[in-house]
Structure formats: structure tokens, C-alpha cells
Amino acid sequence: MLLTLALVLIMGGGMALDYHFSREEILKRLAEEARIEIGVAINDTENWLRGVQATTQLLGRVLERTDYSEDGLQQVLRDVVANNDEIFGAAIALNPSLSDNPEGFAPYYYLDNGVASYANLASEQANYQAQPWYTAPVKAGRPLWSEPYFDTGGGDVLMTTYSFPVYRITDTGERSLYAVVTADVTLEDLQRVVGQLHLGESSYSLLFSREGLVMSSRNRASVMKHYSQMAYKGVDLDSWHALFGHALGGERVTAEFPCPEDTGRCTIRMGRLESTGWPIGVVYSQREILAPLHRYEIKTALLGLGTLLLMSLAVYLLTSRLTRPLQQLSIASEHVARGELDVPLPQAQGDDEVSRLVRSFSSMNRELKTYIQDLETATANRSRLEGELNAARDIQMSMLPGGGEVMWQAGGVNLWAQVLPAKTVGGDLYTYFRDGNQLLLAVGDVSDKGVPAALFMARSISFIQQLAGNDVPPDAAMARLNNALERDNQSCMFVTLFLGILDLDSGELCFASAGHTAPSLLRQGQAQSIVQDTGPALGLAADQVYPRNTLQLSGGDRLAIFTDGIDEAFNADARMYGVERANEELLANAGLPLEACGHALIASVNKHTGDQPQSDDITLMLLEYTASDGRSGSHSFTTGAGLTSRIEAWLQPLLRGWAVPADLVTEFTLVAEELATNVHKYAALAPDEQLIVTLALQANTLALEIRDPGKPFDPLSEGHRSTLGADIDSAEIGGLGVHLVTRLTDRQSYRREGNHNVLRVEKDIPHPDCGSPLEPPKN
Amino acid sequence: MDLTTTVAIDEENSVARVALAGALNTDTAPAFELRLQDVLNRGYQLTVLDMKDLDYISSAGLRVIFKAAKQTKNDGRKLAAANRKPHIDKVFDILKALPDMAVFANEQELDDYLDSMQRKLRDE
Numbered sequence: 001m002l003l004t005l006a007l008v009l010i011m012g013g014g015m016a017l018d019y020h021f022s023r024e025e026i027l028k029r030l031a032e033e034a035r036i037e038i039g040v041a042i043n044d045t046e047n048w049l050r051g052v053q054a055t056t057q058l059l060g061r062v063l064e065r066t067d068y069s070e071d072g073l074q075q076v077l078r079d080v081v082a083n084n085d086e087i088f089g090a091a092i093a094l095n096p097s098l099s100d101n102p103e104g105f106a107p108y109y110y111l112d113n114g115v116a117s118y119a120n121l122a123s124e125q126a127n128y129q130a131q132p133w134y135t136a137p138v139k140a141g142r143p144l145w146s147e148p149y150f151d152t153g154g155g156d157v158l159m160t161t162y163s164f165p166v167y168r169i170t171d172t173g174e175r176s177l178y179a180v181v182t183a184d185v186t187l188e189d190l191q192r193v194v195g196q197l198h199l200g201e202s203s204y205s206l207l208f209s210r211e212g213l214v215m216s217s218r219n220r221a222s223v224m225k226h227y228s229q230m231a232y233k234g235v236d237l238d239s240w241h242a243l244f245g246h247a248l249g250g251e252r253v254t255a256e257f258p259c260p261e262d263t264g265r266c267t268i269r270m271g272r273l274e275s276t277g278w279p280i281g282v283v284y285s286q287r288e289i290l291a292p293l294h295r296y297e298i299k300t301a302l303l304g305l306g307t308l309l310l311m312s313l314a315v316y317l318l319t320s321r322l323t324r325p326l327q328q329l330s331i332a333s334e335h336v337a338r339g340e341l342d343v344p345l346p347q348a349q350g351d352d353e354v355s356r357l358v359r360s361f362s363s364m365n366r367e368l369k370t371y372i373q374d375l376e377t378a379t380a381n382r383s384r385l386e387g388e389l390n391a392a393r394d395i396q397m398s399m400l401p402g403g404g405e406v407m408w409q410a411g412g413v414n415l416w417a418q419v420l421p422a423k424t425v426g427g428d429l430y431t432y433f434r435d436g437n438q439l440l441l442a443v444g445d446v447s448d449k450g451v452p453a454a455l456f457m458a459r460s461i462s463f464i465q466q467l468a469g470n471d472v473p474p475d476a477a478m479a480r481l482n483n484a485l486e487r488d489n490q491s492c493m494f495v496t497l498f499l500g501i502l503d504l505d506s507g508e509l510c511f512a513s514a515g516h517t518a519p520s521l522l523r524q525g526q527a528q529s530i531v532q533d534t535g536p537a538l539g540l541a542a543d544q545v546y547p548r549n550t551l552q553l554s555g556g557d558r559l560a561i562f563t564d565g566i567d568e569a570f571n572a573d574a575r576m577y578g579v580e581r582a583n584e585e586l587l588a589n590a591g592l593p594l595e596a597c598g599h600a601l602i603a604s605v606n607k608h609t610g611d612q613p614q615s616d617d618i619t620l621m622l623l624e625y626t627a628s629d630g631r632s633g634s635h636s637f638t639t640g641a642g643l644t645s646r647i648e649a650w651l652q653p654l655l656r657g658w659a660v661p662a663d664l665v666t667e668f669t670l671v672a673e674e675l676a677t678n679v680h681k682y683a684a685l686a687p688d689e690q691l692i693v694t695l696a697l698q699a700n701t702l703a704l705e706i707r708d709p710g711k712p713f714d715p716l717s718e719g720h721r722s723t724l725g726a727d728i729d730s731a732e733i734g735g736l737g738v739h740l741v742t743r744l745t746d747r748q749s750y751r752r753e754g755n756h757n758v759l760r761v762e763k764d765i766p767h768p769d770c771g772s773p774l775e776p777p778k779n
Numbered sequence: 780m781d782l783t784t785t786v787a788i789d790e791e792n793s794v795a796r797v798a799l800a801g802a803l804n805t806d807t808a809p810a811f812e813l814r815l816q817d818v819l820n821r822g823y824q825l826t827v828l829d830m831k832d833l834d835y836i837s838s839a840g841l842r843v844i845f846k847a848a849k850q851t852k853n854d855g856r857k858l859a860a861a862n863r864k865p866h867i868d869k870v871f872d873i874l875k876a877l878p879d880m881a882v883f884a885n886e887q888e889l890d891d892y893l894d895s896m897q898r899k900l901r902d903e
Contacts, residue, residue, distance in 0.1 A: 644804045737838040
């Protein structure tokens, strides 16, 4: 395209230059032609007029020397008229003083329809002696052309007359007028001769008498008028005067004016006929004169255009022949980029750059295809492997109680545990099972991670589960596990394990450790790792001894058993999370229910590692021991539809399980609903935020606590109570509910803890009749 | 717990009996309000809320009954509660609710009241 444009510009420029020079040449030639043409036409006119003059003069010379009879004169005259086409009429007007006739002698012959006819001018009507054609040359003493006039003597036509005075030398040697010989020329003939002078179709000539009468013009109506009376658009009188004056003086003058008939410019050129002294002019349209030039221009333009078109076509064909493979290649590469590798490529012919490029591209395409096929195979393999691993993960998680996260409550004990493998499958494990009033707890960590660790973990957990019902103390059980795992353990995998047995009645925890991190104990506002004696990790060497540890739990204690995925979690600066930090976190979240506390600790570990990938499997088990006469439970709720029903569904079985009297169950359900409804209405919780309801029964006091992360709101002071029994309209929102809550419970308190609203209500359970209506249920 | 509402109409005496069974709480109150409003709009002289099988009521439920009581009073009609269980009664009591509402402890009282109304009509 650019190439075509450049070529067009260069060729166009060349042609324009050529046109410029040719145009000047043509203009010059046209001017020359016009000059020659005008010269020829004027010469013809001059010759024609000189012919008339010569004939007349010849007659005059003859008469100077020869005497003719009157008949003879007539005869000569008739011959002159009959034999000279250009002469319309001729007369020999004798000096009257030489004639016998008092009126003189003036025979006149003129052409009447091509026949020479006679008229006598020596009559009273004609009175030739008074006519200008007679008087003027006599007066001047030389031949003259008359002004044009309408002849009434004979021909009755417009004419001009050439008068030649004939003088004779008398005997006395004086020179006396003998006659005036005239020749008439009709303006019609004159016009015909002058009419040869024209340049172009609409060009025409003008002939004026010396006094300015129009003798020849294209417009017949103008003839015999003075030039100043001619209507000429665009040429004012002053210009006419100047033109006429200069021409009469013998100068050649030129003027331009708008053409009277069309929109172009016209030129008038004027000069003078030398023979007669008449100004003669030619009017022509510049456009007509320049018509050959215009034809040349059009021809040049058409030729140029045609050439350019042909050239553009040629350039286009040539370049597209060159670039078509490139374009096809470009389109093909777009298809390839979209993954359509089977797109056809252009044929590579010859050995030019484009063909080599096509061949390279084709080769690249083939290799890309192979590569992608390999990649697809690899990806398919990998996704199959991933699918298998996911299935393995499901199986592994199903080996753990709760499938990886569990919340469990039994008389006096709340337990929550979660395992988070670093990879799809991992080597961490936890488990628990209850046997009467004995609760077995195990948290373990197999060396390494991934699939090998997972397989060994599966083996470990199945051995641990075989301990159920055997009533073996943890130290002995540990030794037995060690031997079982050590057998056929060619790969020298090993597992660290915490194995404990809690007596639910007494709160005594008896445990053994196989190289496992010491659990942390949260007791009375303090969190610290417990001191333990530990044996070697399981599976390495047979017949090991594991010391027995004992820990007495009391009401409100929390125990955290975890793997090194927590304390040995590294951040980007290679700093470990550490046991101290874990203990601090446990302490900070002591007020939260067990589950929330565990999530908070794991979230803290994740925050510590930041963008680092999880380096090891994480397992955390939290155990809360409440005094044997105490009961508590906690649950999280999202607000929204059915909140009341969900709270009721959780609360009522719990209260009934604690043998709370039926009317109190209803009342406490009512209290919980009113408080939760208040939170829903005023705390403005986000859809994913939860409110946590905790219910506890301690020494005949039933306590309900509602904790929410909403905006600060104390319903006890801010919820305006309505006046009891008053009109419904005057009741403030929430007022009724708060009224019910305060009347149905004994103590109410509100506090703001960090970002949480915490509302707590307590109700003392009356038991006037029997000692304790709240006998702990049999487990 | 859900709420089941049963409406029985005694056209002769212009009495609507709305029996509630279950729990009238935050969850169930909006639907009940629509149902009750529908009954009230039919313009019976007396609307009796039969709470024989109502086990639970919260402030959201009471609000609906307050509104109904106010509306019937303004229209010169009556809203009554019958057969309230003790703990329902307690809630009403705590809130000193329904000062203008007729309250019938049991079916007998309600029947006596209806009889007296009929007699009154006959006497007129």
C-alpha cells in the first residue's frame, strides 16, 4: 500500500512537471498560430481592398491620357463592373465644367442580381457633385475611401466607395480635375472578406470606418452604428475610446473582457488596415483558443490516471504475490495462538526468505503440537494422580473422628480437634474414644509428610484403635504400639505420639509420650507447657520403655495437644512460631468457646507464616474439663432466617439433658430468643459473622452469654423500656423483649470485649423441696 | 418449633376462633400477623385467640396481639384470649399486656360469655 502510494506520488510528480512544460510550449505555439492566422486574414483583406484600389487607379490612369466618347466611357465602366467581382458598382463622374450637359456627366454601373445595370448619377435627384464620394477626394486632392453609407442612387445597398480623382495636364501645363472615378464595395462583401478573420467557433471580426462606424460585425444590427452605441457587456466606453484611438493611430492593442455569451474571458485584438486606415479587430474566446490545450490537459490527465491505475494494479499484484504467504502465515499464527494447531499453512515454494519463514513456522507448529500432546498427557496423568490423592485424602480423613475436624461433648468434657495436612494427604493424626468413664486421647505426627507419611499414619491409627477396650495403661499401650510399628518397618519411618487416658469422673489424666511435644495447660489465667517424661519415637527400635505421666485436671482447665506444625511453623524470616506464642494465644482466647479458640490459634499460626506455604501438617486438639457438677455448651449462629428455631433446636435438648425444669426451659428459650433477636436487629452483623451463644450450669445457676462482633450496643441501657400496659404505639423497639429478659432472669450484665458485645444473664434455679433437682445424668 | 393456626367462624354470633398451636416467636410471628389480620378484616364482633395448645410466646408474638387488640378496640369490636397456659400467662403478666382484653381462663368461661352475649341480643 505504502509502496503504491510512493510510486503514485513519484509518477504523479513527473507527469505534473511534464504537463507544466508541455503546457507552456503549447501556449507559445497557440499564440504564434493566432498571430499568423490574424496576419493572413488581414493580408487577404488588404489584398482584396488593394485589388479594388488598383482597378480604380488603373481606370483613372487610363482616363488621364485617353479621351473616350460618353458611350466609350460607359462601355469601359460596364466592363469594369462586370469583370471585377469585388466591385459592386463603379462610376466615372466627370468634372461638370467639362460636360455639355449642365448637370454634368456621371454614368454608374452596378450589379443588379449579377447583371451590370446602368444608372445615371447626373440627375437632379442624384446630384453627384454634392456627394461626399465626389467632393472629399477632390478637396483632399488624393484618392479616398468614403465613410460607409446607404446608396440610394442605384444599388440600394450599404457600401463604401473608393474615389480616385483624375487630373489632366492642360495645354497651358496646368493640372485640372477631369473626373472622379469610383469603385463601390458593398459592406456585405467587405463583411465576407473580413469575416475570414476569426479564431475559433465563436470568434468574429470587427471593422470600423475611420470615424468609428461599424462596417462589419457579427451582429448585423450594429452595422452603420457608431462603436460607442454597441452594447458590449464588460467593456466600458472609455476602454472603447482607448482601443479605437490606438488602433486608428496604427498601434496594435489587445484587451480582455468577460465573454458576452458565456462565462469565460474573451480577448479583443485591434489593429489598422494599412490600405484604408480602417481599424480592424478580432474578438475571440480564450477558452476556444486554449481548447487544444484543454484537450491536451484532459488527455494527459486521463493518460496519467490510466497509467497510475495500471501501475497500482501491477504493484498490488506483485506485492500481494510476495506478501500473500506472509498474510496467510499471520492468519495461521493467530489460529495457532488460539490453539488450533491443525490450521493449513501456505505452500513454501522456492528458496526466498518468505519460504524459509514458512518452513520454520511449519516446523515450529509440528513441534508445538508434539509438545502440547506431551503436556496433555502429563496433565492428564497429573490430574489422575490428583484425583487419586484426593480420594486418598478422603479415606485418610475418614480415619479421623469427624473427618478432620471434630467437636465432642460428654459429661464434664468438651473436646475439639482439627488436622490440616500440608499436602493433600499427611502424616498427622488424632483420635479419641470413650470407654466407660475413660476417655482415650491420641495425637501423633509421622516423620516426613505426603504419601509415605500418610500410609504410615494409617498403620499407626489402626494400631491405636486396636487399643480400645483393652484397658491398658498408656505407657504399656505405647510400648505395645512401638513394637507393632517397628515390625517390618524397613523404611525406618517413625511417629511421635501423645497417648493419654482421662478419667472423666476424677479428672485424672494419665499419659505417655513418644517423643511428642509437651501439651500446654491453661489453668486459672495461666498457660504453660506441662512437664513430661518422654520415651523415643515409635517404630525405630523394639522393646522400649515409656514413662507414665499423670496430670490432675480441675474444673475450667483447658489442655492443648498439638503437633510441631504449630510451634515449628516458620515465617518468611525463618522465625518459628514457638510454644510460648501458642500459649499466649490460648490464654488470649480463653473466653472463647473451645472451637473458636482453636480456630483463633490456627489463624494466628497462618498469619505468622503469611505467604509461605504450610511447611508441615498441623494438628490441634483442645480439651476442656469442667467440674463434674458443671455443665456448659456453646454454639455459633449466623443471624437471618430461622434464627429462633435454630437456637431453640440447640438450647432445649441441652437444657433438658441437664434436667432443667420444663417451665425454665421455656423461659430460657424465650430469653435466648429475645437477646438473639436484639443482636440481629441492632448489631448489624455481616452475613458471614456469627453470634456465639454459651450456656452454662454451675451450682444451680443457669448462665446464658451471647457474644457478637457487631457494633457496640447495650440493650440493657439503650433499649428503652416501654411503659408496661401502655399503648402499643408508645412502646420502643426492643423494649418488650428487654422487659421480659429482666423479669425472667435474676442478673443481667453487658460488657464490651474488644470488638465483641457480651451480654450475660443468670438465673438461679430454685429448689425449695428437694436437695438437688439437677442430678447429673448417667453417662 | 412451628406454629399452626386454625380459624373457626361462628357466623351466627359473629365470633372468630383462632386456635394457636406451637410457638409464636420471631420466626413465626410475621406469618401469624398476616393470618390474624385477615380474620380481623372480616369484621367479626369477637375474635378469640385460643391458646390451649400454644406452648411458647415471645415479645415478637405479643406485639402482634397488641396490634390486634388496639385495632379491634378502635373499631368497637373485641379481642379475647382464652386458655392460656401458666407460663404464657406469666409472660402476659410480666408485660402487663392487654388491659382492654377479655381473658377467659377456660372453655366454660368463654361459653358463659358467649351465652350472655346472645341473651343480650335477644333482650334487645
